[in-house]
Amino acid sequence: MAAAVSARLCRLAERTAVGVSARPRPGVPPPERRRFISSTARSDLHFRLDEQTAHSSLDLFKKNTGVIYRMLGLDPSHVRDNPARFRDWAVVFGDEKINGGRHYWEVTVKKSQEFRLGVAEALMSREDCVGTNSCSWVFGFAQRRWFAMTNKKVVPVKLVGKPDRIGILIDYEAGILGLVDVEKRAIIHTIRVRFKDALCPAFGLWDGELLTHSGLEEPDGLK
Structure with a gap:
């Protein structure tokens, strides 16, 4: 029941584009497994x-390369308490930090009609949903439509259907997050922002499943 309520609230956030405070939640440490990626012009990111x-x-x-949504899910009281865990929103982060460089990964979408893909600051508040604050930047799919969501604003993304596989490109220094058409090897939509802090790959999912593919070389022609 809590998961269903969370999904409805997150859908409302998509319609209103009103988020809660972007200030990081105190005491949310990055998981021990994470490590920084050195700043380079291009680097394959494995996560x-x-x-x-x-x-x-x-x-x-x-x-841990795929994620599936369970409507009922687990009883939160039976999930190991961790300050890094999202309690109110169906969100999961990648286990690597990005503080520089140019990185590319892809996501296979299976039986999902509502999801979000992008990046977020590693210390983003776990009380927020990705895309509803000023420290997360995502491309989302809901109600058969794509959108870009950042800084409490929703922008429709046109000229794209619902592909089975989609690419994400980030250039930290250039301040670019791109949604990539894998078949056409072209950037469909770009979010431009000045990144300041360490980021993590971020995913929101409210039905179906997602399978991530990291450690990929960037396709030619995405400059």
Whole structure:
């Protein structure tokens, strides 16, 4: 029931584009497994999904590279308490930090009609949903439409259907987060922002499943 309420509230956030405070929640340490990626012009980023951050409605599988949404999920009281875990929103972070460089990964979407893909500051408040504050930047799909969401604003993304596989490109120094059409090898939409703090790959999921593919080389022609 808590997961269903969370999903409805997050959908409301999409319609109103009104988020809560972007100030990091005190005492939210990054998981011990995370390490910084050195700042380079291009670097292949390898990450898995971090179980320590995963909401109780999300199950990780395939060696923590995939996530599936369970409507009922686990009883939050039965989930190991961790200040890094999302309690109110169906969100999970990747287990690597990004503080520089240019990185690319892809996501396979299965049976999902509502999800978000992007990045967020590692110390983002776990009381927020990705895309509803000023320290997370995502591309979302809901009601058969794509949108970009950041800084409490929702921008429609046109000329894209619902592909089975989508790419995410980030250039930290250039301040670019791109949604990539994998088949056409083209950037569909770009979010521009001045990144200041360490970031993590971020995912929100309210049905179906997502499978991440990291450690990939950036396709040619995405400059």
